[in-house]
Amino acid sequence: MSAAPDGIVPPHPPEPARPNRFRRWQAAAAVVVVAAAVTATVLAAGAGGGSSSPDAKATAPADGLRHTVIEVSTGTCGRGWIRPQAGTQVFDLHNTSSTASEVDLTDPRTGLIYGEVEGLAPGTTRAMTVDLGSGSYAFKCLENDADAVTGPTVVVAGKQPQGPAAAPVNQHDLIPPTLAYQKWVGQRIDELAAGTGKLKADIDGGDLAAARRDWLPAHLVYERMGAAYDTFGDADAAINGTVARTPGATADKDFAGFHRIEYGLWHGESAASLRAPAAALDGAVRTLQKEWPQARMDPAAMGLRAHEIVENAEQFELTARTDYGSGTNLATARANLDGTRAILGRLRGLLEPRDTGLAKLDAALDRTQAALDAQHHGAAWTPVDKLTHAQRQQINADFGDLLEQLAPVAAIFEVRRTA
Structure with missing residues (x-):
């Protein structure tokens, strides 16, 4: 996809949008994992290849850092x-076993993790870059289909402050915030049902002006x-599905939900033509409302979802790829920020002792929210294609910084094997 001269992806790009948000979240997940590994400041884990000799205990390579070969x-x-010794250094991890392994550098007394490398194949060497202070350390080797083995404890002398570390999070830790978030989602589904019921009543009564007014509040709920879309499953397509931005695509019989109604309301369709889509939307929401108490969210995915919500807002809302006539993508992006705050709020008790950059994350959320709120004028929102060059640059920069600050959250809440 080519970018506009100002570096912003133009609204309505020629390639098709994905059929529904549930599928595009899965595509984004792998990208977020990579971003977390690259940008997380909480765990200093390297993934570069190496050719160090297992016999060389310390070398002076081109990077200027001390290298030590560690057997796995x-x-x-x-x-x-x-x-x-203390300071920033590289451990070249050489797997001498016949199976793949994960390697963690830990404090054996506290369980804090200072570095990690995953998927270290047999016979290969990979680098782990860490910043160590004074204290006790030990490597933990977690081979596939074998119990974890902790190597000898090594003491770094002196009084130098320790570098970045994170306490591992297990599935049990994440169950309470996940249940709290599920309860919050249930309350929002009740609110959503009220909104779609009102929208259906507007259309059934032939009051399309009221329907245009009531569409956005319901959609924003x-x-x-966002963190629940994966659990919603097929209901997401029925409630918020999209179609390709190609001629005739909006006539697809499977085009349903909020965006189908949006297209009709802002493209001159009659109330009669919108009654069936409105009834289907309301029915899908009420089915979700009935089934949600039995739903079970995956606790291990909670940290990743916070990043995914913002990433999808950047990809689909800031480019207006999901605009079917209302011009309210910035309102949607703003609601997505609310969704990110909702999940971070439930995770905050676990996050505060683990993320030293939490204050920067909060500031990034506030800046991004303020940039979007500046485009809200009474009941109207500035359409993406009406933003000035400077406004687009500011919003894109704020989202980019926010994504960077959220990347460590995904890394911190990755459930790690410890035994």
Whole structure:
């Protein structure tokens, strides 16, 4: 996709939008995992390839950092670290076993993790870059289909402050905030049902002006529940599905939900033609409302969802790819921020002792929210294609910074194997 001269992707790009948000979230997940690994400041984990000799205990390579070769296997986990020192350094992890392994550098007393490398294949070497202070450390080798093995404890002498670390999060830790979030979503579904009922009544009564007025508040309720879309499953397509932005695509019989009604309301369709889509939308919401108490969200996905919500807003709302006539993408992006705050609020108790950049994340959320709120004028929102060059640059920059601040959240709440 080519960018406009100002670096902003133009509204309504020629390639088709994905059929529904549920599918595009799955496509985004892999991107977020990569971003978390690259930008997380909480865990300093390197993933570069290496060709270090297992016999070389310390070298002086081009990067100027101290390198130490560490053996990885159930019998020799952590062997090779014989001259510990503080500071930024590289451990070249060499897997001498016959199976793939995950390697963590931990404080054996507290369980804090200072670095990690996943998927270290047999016979390969990969780099782990860490910033160590004074304290006790040990490598933990977690081979596939085998119990974890912790190597010898190494003491770094002195009084130098320790570098970035994170306490591992397990599935049990995440159950209470997940249940709290599920309860919050249930309340929003009740609110959503009231909104779609009102929208249906407007259309049944032939009052399309009222329907245009009531469409956005109902739609924004749904857009605030972003972390639950995966659990909604097929209901997401029925409630908020999209179609390709190609001629005739909006006539697709499977085009349904809020965006189908949006297209009709802002393209001169009659109330009679919108009654069936409105009834289907309201029915889908009420089915979701009935089934939600039995739904179960995945606790392990909670941290990742916070990043995904903003990433999807950047990809689909700031480009107006999901605008079917109302011009309210910035309102949707604003509701997405509310959704991110909702999930972070439930995770905050676990996040505060683990993310030293939490204040920066809060500030980034506030800046991004303010940039969007500046485009809200009474009941109207500035359409994306009406933003000035400077406004587009500011909003895009704010979203980019917010995504960077959210990347460590995805990394922190990755459930790690510890035994």
